[in-house]
Amino acid sequence: MDNQDLKIRTKKFSLDIIHLYKLSPKSTEFQTIGRQLLRSATSVGANTRAAYRGRSRKEFVAKIGIVIEEADESGFWIELLEEISINNKEKLLKLRN
Template sequence: MSDSILNDKSLKFGVRIVRLSQHLKEERKEYVLSKQILRSGTSVGANVRESRNAESDLDFIHKLAIAQKECDETCYWLELLFLTDYLNENEYTSINSDAIELLKIIKSIIITVKKRIKK
C-alpha cells in the first residue's frame, strides 16, 4: 500500500467530513454532533500526515494508531447520526464505507510495520 494512497484517501475523507459537518449545521440545524464528527473525522488525515514525519518506526506506528482510533470514533458518530435520522441510509452507507476502508488500510499498515520491526 502506497503512502500516498493513504494520504490521498484520508484527505478526501476529511473533505467529505467537513462538508458533512456543514450540511448538518446548515440543513439539519445540528450543532453538537457535527462538531464531534468534524474533530474526529479531520483528525484521521492530520495524524496520517504527521506519520510521514515520524522519527522512528515506533513513532510512525503511534501516529497511525491515533489515526486508527479517530477513524473508529468517526464510525461511531456516523452510526449515531444515522440512527438518530440525521443521515439517511444512502448518506450513511457512502461515507461509512469510506471510513471502514480507511480503517482497514491503517490497520494493515500498522500490522505490516510491526511485522517488519520483529524481523
C-alpha cells in the same frame, strides 16, 4: 497501498465530512454530534500525514494508532447520525464504509 494513497484517502474523508457538516440540519443534536465528527474525522487525515513524517518506525506506529482510534470514533459518530437522520442515510453509509 503507498503512503500517498493513504494520505489522499484520509484527506478526502476529512473533506467529505466537512461538506456533510455544512449541509446538516441546524438542530442541536445534529450540530453537537457533527462537531464531534468534524474533530475526529479531520484528525484522521492530519495524523496520517504526521505518521509519515515520523522520525522512526516506533513514532509511525504510534501515530497510526491514533489514526485508528480517531477513525473508530468517527465511525461511532456516523452511526449515531445514521440512527437519528431521516435524510443522508446513503451518504452516511458510504462515509462509514
